[in-house]
Amino acid sequence: xxxxxxxxxxxxxxxxxxxxxxxxxxxxxxxxxxxxxxxxxxxxxxxxxxxxxxxxxxxxxxxxxxxxxxxxxxxxxxxxxxxxxxxxxxxxxxxxxxxxxxxxxxxxxxxxxxxxxxxxxxxxxxxxxxxxxxxxxxxxxxxxxxxxxxxxxxxxxxxxxxxxxxxxxxxxxxxxxxxxxxxxxxxxxxxxxxxxxxxxxxxxxxxxxxxxxxxxxxxxxxxxxxxxxxxxxxxxxxxxxxxxxxxxxxxxxxxxxxxxxxxxxxxxxxxxxxxxxxxxxxxxxxxxxxxxxxxxxxxxxxxxxxxxxxxxxxxxxxxxxxxxxxxxxxxxxxxxxxxxxxxxxxxxxxxxxxxxxxxxxxxxxxxx
Amino acid sequence: xxxxxxxxxxxxxxxxxxxxxxxxxxxxxxxxxxxxxxxxxxxxxxxxxxxxxxxxxxxxxxxxxxxxxxxxxxxxxxxxxxxxxxxxxxxxxxxxxxxxxxxxxxxxxxxxxxxxxxxxxxxxxxxxxxxxxxxxxxxxxxxxxxxxxxxxxxxxxxxxxxxxxxxxxxxxxxxxxxxxxxxxxxxxxxxxxxxxxxxxxxxxxxxxxxxxxxxxxxxxxxxxxxxxxxxxxxxxxxxxxxxxxxxxxxxxxxxxxxxxxxxxxxxxxxxxxxxxxxxxxxxxxxxxxxxxxxxxxxxxxxxxxxxxxxxxxxxxxxxxxxxxxxxxxxxxxxxxxxxxxxxxxxxxxxxxxxxxxxxxxxxxxxxx
Numbered sequence: 001x002x003x004x005x006x007x008x009x010x011x012x013x014x015x016x017x018x019x020x021x022x023x024x025x026x027x028x029x030x031x032x033x034x035x036x037x038x039x040x041x042x043x044x045x046x047x048x049x050x051x052x053x054x055x056x057x058x059x060x061x062x063x064x065x066x067x068x069x070x071x072x073x074x075x076x077x078x079x080x081x082x083x084x085x086x087x088x089x090x091x092x093x094x095x096x097x098x099x100x101x102x103x104x105x106x107x108x109x110x111x112x113x114x115x116x117x118x119x120x121x122x123x124x125x126x127x128x129x130x131x132x133x134x135x136x137x138x139x140x141x142x143x144x145x146x147x148x149x150x151x152x153x154x155x156x157x158x159x160x161x162x163x164x165x166x167x168x169x170x171x172x173x174x175x176x177x178x179x180x181x182x183x184x185x186x187x188x189x190x191x192x193x194x195x196x197x198x199x200x201x202x203x204x205x206x207x208x209x210x211x212x213x214x215x216x217x218x219x220x221x222x223x224x225x226x227x228x229x230x231x232x233x234x235x236x237x238x239x240x241x242x243x244x245x246x247x248x249x250x251x252x253x254x255x256x257x258x259x260x261x262x263x264x265x266x267x268x269x270x271x272x273x274x275x276x277x278x279x280x281x282x283x284x285x286x287x288x289x290x291x292x293x294x295x296x297x298x299x300x301x302x303x304x305x306x307x308x309x310x311x312x313x314x315x316x317x318x319x320x321x322x323x324x325x326x327x328x329x330x331x332x333x334x335x336x337x338x339x340x341x342x343x344x345x346x347x348x349x350x351x352x353x354x355x356x357x358x359x360x361x362x363x364x365x366x367x368x
Numbered sequence: 369x370x371x372x373x374x375x376x377x378x379x380x381x382x383x384x385x386x387x388x389x390x391x392x393x394x395x396x397x398x399x400x401x402x403x404x405x406x407x408x409x410x411x412x413x414x415x416x417x418x419x420x421x422x423x424x425x426x427x428x429x430x431x432x433x434x435x436x437x438x439x440x441x442x443x444x445x446x447x448x449x450x451x452x453x454x455x456x457x458x459x460x461x462x463x464x465x466x467x468x469x470x471x472x473x474x475x476x477x478x479x480x481x482x483x484x485x486x487x488x489x490x491x492x493x494x495x496x497x498x499x500x501x502x503x504x505x506x507x508x509x510x511x512x513x514x515x516x517x518x519x520x521x522x523x524x525x526x527x528x529x530x531x532x533x534x535x536x537x538x539x540x541x542x543x544x545x546x547x548x549x550x551x552x553x554x555x556x557x558x559x560x561x562x563x564x565x566x567x568x569x570x571x572x573x574x575x576x577x578x579x580x581x582x583x584x585x586x587x588x589x590x591x592x593x594x595x596x597x598x599x600x601x602x603x604x605x606x607x608x609x610x611x612x613x614x615x616x617x618x619x620x621x622x623x624x625x626x627x628x629x630x631x632x633x634x635x636x637x638x639x640x641x642x643x644x645x646x647x648x649x650x651x652x653x654x655x656x657x658x659x660x661x662x663x664x665x666x667x668x669x670x671x672x673x674x675x676x677x678x679x680x681x682x683x684x685x686x687x688x689x690x691x692x693x694x695x696x697x698x699x700x701x702x703x704x705x706x707x708x709x710x711x712x713x714x715x716x717x718x719x720x721x722x723x724x725x726x727x728x729x730x731x732x733x734x735x736x
Binding site: 024033036037041042075106108111112214244 | 406409476599606
């Protein structure tokens, strides 16, 4: 068995796992349906009470005229950008070089919509006002991902967001929020979703990240935007006869977990500080601004994996199921805090990090 | 209340409803999950046992190298046509003028893929070999929908299908099967799915029509085709983190209802003959070739609706929840036979048609 498989296997055998809400298994759906009566009618091709009620609820929460449920954010966001491009008569948008659209969607935006992206700013930081001001190209829409997931979930200052929004409005550039983790950043900004979304013309939110649903997304904006997005949803093949398995679970877990976002945020900062106390380990960002962060360890994978496996086996606590080698002598992985974290005895967790620090110190001389 | 709403309301209050499997409600999903353990892991972005097992099962059933689960047929079929067009270097396909792609998808094929369709044959009949032979345009792919839903579910002779397939192979034209109701036509053709699909390069089947699942589709073909379709699925936003609610229900209801397709077919022919014995009523086709047909009644809607409402109320049996006015003096509606039909006492059903015939005869002199 490879070390990687050993790490995953050891992780799967732990009693406590530090990230997430729990296993992604059928129980998540069963729990969502348990209290509902079987007579609840399905939605039908975008209509029906179960869908319309949730769309109204989310439109209100986000402070937008209307919202539309989508099977995925990939679909919702391409469509948002397409609508704004068509409206502006300009097939160019701007987003971060590590945007989901650029690195995880097989170039759907280019292949299906012939929209050209301008990669704005630097891979290693968030987009700043100055990047927008310096942009040479004319664009129809600017997409901001808050938090910027691929760099550990970082955020610009709220004042900078306001300035970017004001600039876009002045220039007639539409501003779209990739809010895959929008709920998760509200505690840091100390803003309501409505306040934050008021800076944007359109907003996408996801229900299987911090919310922990099965799948699904909401796209919100003004009424005309929402209507057009339904036509494009049909074109993309996303206007299913029934989306209720996703809607029901999104709705239930939204109610359950939205009030816990502050807790996840606090716990993420606590966990990050545990990591940052270890030799050769740093989180990114150093102080999380949401429930997520990345961990960077200046230890070669071949040495780090046995350490982690030994700690998982001794303590029954699993830190990460995987390691990504960033170069020959360091590794990185992502952490997102959910319901599980609160169930782990703090003293035991402190002991895990004591062991981690000790064992990294023991091998570090060998690695240089 | 409008007559239309009265008809729907009267239908909803009947004890027996003639078409379909039952109400599309949450119970359909609850039943599909009931016997499964909550520990069953979710699929993950197109991978995982629950998805891969079902894909293998369907590839075997359809006699293709590989199959890929999709959230919708709209997505699956656009992608099939796109793959064949790209492979042939020609963005033109042919299909029936009433193809789902032409009338129900908001022109997704044209808007997202810039594929130009040739509308082959006549609105009022299926595509024949002669239509294919007469076609002036070069095409990358021919799509055949079996049965042709919008004309009551009609089929070409099997020998004609074989001839079309042979012609396409000779000319290097890819042949794609819109098999939204493929399972439903096997009893008529007296062929296995594998035999029928061997005439085609790619095949789409649906799981919420005769099978009665929640939603979802399979696209099958050779290994390279399947691999490409996964890339396009990601681009379309259909590569969800979890599709298991659809897969599980598709799998369960496939096992339950595939063996009943012969029964539905027989029942459809019985029901059609009941209709055809009534004054001014004819089914299309006269003898169904699947579980479905259309009913055409040469009676004005304003006169037909009160008749139907009175029969529903007196007998507790509902024939159709809606009527579509085809012109000033006739109406039409669609019937698909499912599990419900077998539960209706035959003598009571015969009585319904006795009443229908009697009451149409009574008003027919007034309508001319």
